[in-house]
Structures are given as structure tokens and as C-alpha cells.
Amino acid sequence: MRAFQVTAFDENPRLVTFxxxxxxxxxxxxxxxxxxLNFADLLMAKGTYQDTPKPPFTLGxxxxxxxxxxxPDVSEPAIGTRVAVFGGQxxxxxxxxxPAAMCRPVPDTMPDDIAAGFMVAYGTSHLALTRRAGLQKGETLLVLxxxxxxxxxxxxxxxxxxATVIAVARGAAKLAIAQAAGADHLIDSDTDDIKSAVKALGGADVVYDPVGGDxxxxxxxxxNREARVIVIGFASGGVPQIPANILLVKNITVVGFYWGGYLAFNAQALTDxxxxxxxxxxxxxxxxxxSHRVPLxxxxxxxxxxxxxxxxxxxVVTP
Known part of the structure; x- marks a missing residue:
């Protein structure tokens, strides 16, 4: 079989056969x-992700x-069952x-390529917005x-x-995709001033931030006052330093969220x-x-x- 492996952090990953x-x-x-694929795969290939294993290991x-x-001692899921699983690698x-316990049967209505990219992305947003931010109907959600x-x-x-959703993305093409997903308001981070544009729309009650930096x-x-800011990641490469005085004056809460971490202390929350x-x-x-389906x-x-x-x-990569 073939696998795309990290053999050393100072070398590019490559296909190997074993x-x-x-x-x-x-x-x-x-x-x-x-x-x-997830942004974490890029970090893992460089050895900078929090749960990076020691090489050699297979990405994905x-x-x-x-x-x-x-x-041994495994009978479920049965042979022939189509499943989705978050294995970390x-x-x-x-x-x-x-792990058999982490495999979840996939309904016939969900194609392979959709099921393969469903768990982390949707699971992250759902648990972050429900459990950690407590997003309420009628609030304004700002998504970076x-x-x-x-x-x-x-x-x-x-x-x-x-929620009323304000979407921030780079360029008209990406904003059109966010609009098709249901965004009510669009802000182009290449040309618009994010702070001014959001304030003009009434401010944000919840911020969902996988970007970081500026x-x-x-x-x-x-x-807005009593807003919740969910820290999802730092795709920009910049880890922001949080000015505590702003949190104090406006009663703002900054919330960290790492979906994979729940496997260690509350897997039932992920299951639900x-x-x-x-x-x-x-x-x-x-x-x-x-957006892309690519062969192995x-x-x-x-x-x-x-x-x-x-x-x-x-x-999505399709072996």
C-alpha cells in the first residue's frame, strides 16, 4: 500500500510503499x-502542531x-461498514x-468525500458556538x-x-462562497477596514477566529459589551497578544477552543x-x-x- 508520510521535519513529506x-x-x-485535509496537517508536517507524533508518520x-x-476482540463496526473516523494521523x-471506538457509521445520504471532511470542520464550529460561546438566536456572529x-x-x-452572520474573507470570489453558505453581510479583508465595517453593522456579539494576527x-x-471571542487557530501565522484592559472595560470573554482535545476528557461531547x-x-x-478533490x-x-x-x-484526497 501507499502512504504520504513525514519521514523527517526538515524534509518534504513523500509517498512511500510498505x-x-x-x-x-x-x-x-x-x-x-x-x-x-486540515490546516493542522500543514503544521504537523513541520512539527509545530500540539499533537505531532514522532516521524515517520502518515499525514491525514x-x-x-x-x-x-x-x-483482536473487535466485532463492530462490522466488515463492510462505511465509517468516518478522526484518527489524528x-x-x-x-x-x-x-480505533474501532472512534469509527462512526456514515449514512447513505453522505458521499465519501463529504464524510471525510465533515467531522473536524463542522464539529469544531458546532461545539465552539454551542458549548463554548453559547451563541443565541438573534445575536451577531462575526466569522473571520x-x-x-x-x-x-x-x-x-x-x-x-x-444568528446574523458577518463573513470576512479575502476577495469577491471567496465572499461569494460565504454568501452562498448563508452569510448576511460580507467584508473584504483585502480592501475593507474590518473594525469600522463591523461597527457600522452594529458590532459583534460572538467572534469566531481561526485567523489570528491583525x-x-x-x-x-x-x-459589543459581553461579547465572546472564540480562538480557533492562527492561520495568519500571528498569535495575538490580548489587551486585558479592553476585556475589562467591555466585559468581553476570550475563549480557547481545541476540538481534538475533547477526545481526552469529554469524548461524549464530540459524539453528541x-x-x-x-x-x-x-x-x-x-x-x-x-473545492478540490485530489488523488493520493x-x-x-x-x-x-x-x-x-x-x-x-x-x-479532499481520494486514494
Missing amino acids: DDPTPGTGEVLLEIAACG MEVCGTVIGHG GGLAEKGVF GAAGGVGLTAVEVGKAMG AFKAALGAC SLAELMAWHAAGKLKPHV DQAADALELMRSRKSTGKV
Whole structure:
């Protein structure tokens, strides 16, 4: 089988060939149909992600595939079941072993490429907006990086929760995608002053920020009293320093959120969140956007699409 591996952090990841893996206790072997890429894959390739394993390892945090083998004492999911799983690594391959307990059956209404990129992006936005920010119907949600992998899902989830959504993205093409996902107001970060534009729309009650840097500062300045700012990531490369005096004066709360971290201390929260999201998808409330579908032998190009910000929504690799 082939896999796209990090062999050393000072070298580019590359395709390698080796024998099929054998599932261990509590694991299943999947024939992988699709792997959804995430910004974290770029960080992991450089060794800068918080959960980066030691090389060699296979990139690809989430997959959709079919169960073709069981480890000892495993009987479910049954052989032949199509599942989605967040494994943290191992997805950019033709086959892979993953914990059976983390595999979730995929409904027939959800194609492989959608299921492969569904869990992290939608799970992040849903749990962040419901559990951490407590977004309420009628509030104004400001989404930075609104055409990206998680940002676009925040637009959809925010609208499904009854919020007025302000989308910030770079350029008319990306803003059009955010608008199609339900955004009520559009701000072009290439040409508009984010702070002034948001304040002109009445300010933000909740800020969803996977970008960081100057965009974070601008959004903070446009917050209403008792606003909640959710820190999702730092795609800009800049980790902002938060001026505590602004938090104090306007009673603002800054909330950190790391979806994968819940696996260690409250996996049930992820399970419940994903169950609701699957129901929303089945009901037609969510329409996942995949901008690029790329074969495994072009996995390096797929990562570059994200690095160069040429993608919108999800990039999916199909072994």
C-alpha cells in the first residue's frame, strides 16, 4: 500500500510503499476512500502542531473508508461498514488502522468525500458556538476566514442557530462562497477596514477566529459589551497578544477552543455534537463545500492549495 508520510521535519513529506498494516487490539483496518485535509496537517508536517507524533508518520487527520479487517476482540463496526473516523494521523494512505471506538457509521445520504471532511470542520464550529460561546438566536456572529475549512462551516452553523452572520474573507470570489453558505453581510479583508465595517453593522456579539494576527485585533475592537471571542487557530501565522484592559472595560470573554482535545476528557461531547450535525445534514440544513478533490499521488499539491490559500471549504484526497 501507499502512504504520504513525514519521514523527517526538515524534509518534504513523500509517498512511500510498505505492507498493509495489521489492526491491533481495539482497532479496525480501513480501506480509505477519502481523506479530508486540515490546516493542522500543514503544521504537523513541520512539527509545530500540539499533537505531532514522532516521524515517520502518515499525514491525514480524518477519513472515510470501509472496514475490511478487525483487530483482536473487535466485532463492530462490522466488515463492510462505511465509517468516518478522526484518527489524528494515518489518513493519507490507501489503507489504515484506527480505533474501532472512534469509527462512526456514515449514512447513505453522505458521499465519501463529504464524510471525510465533515467531522473536524463542522464539529469544531458546532461545539465552539454551542458549548463554548453559547451563541443565541438573534445575536451577531462575526466569522473571520469565512471561506476556509472551518470558517465556512461556522457561517452555516451560525445561520442554523439563528444568528446574523458577518463573513470576512479575502476577495469577491471567496465572499461569494460565504454568501452562498448563508452569510448576511460580507467584508473584504483585502480592501475593507474590518473594525469600522463591523461597527457600522452594529458590532459583534460572538467572534469566531481561526485567523489570528491583525484580524483578531480588528475584531476585538468591534465587539459589543459581553461579547465572546472564540480562538480557533492562527492561520495568519500571528498569535495575538490580548489587551486585558479592553476585556475589562467591555466585559468581553476570550475563549480557547481545541476540538481534538475533547477526545481526552469529554469524548461524549464530540459524539453528541456530531450526532446533531449528522441530523442537520440529513435534513438539508448543511451543504458541505469541497473545492478540490485530489488523488493520493498529488497529496503535496493538495497541501499547497491550503498553504497558498487557493482552496475554499475543504480539500479532499481520494486514494
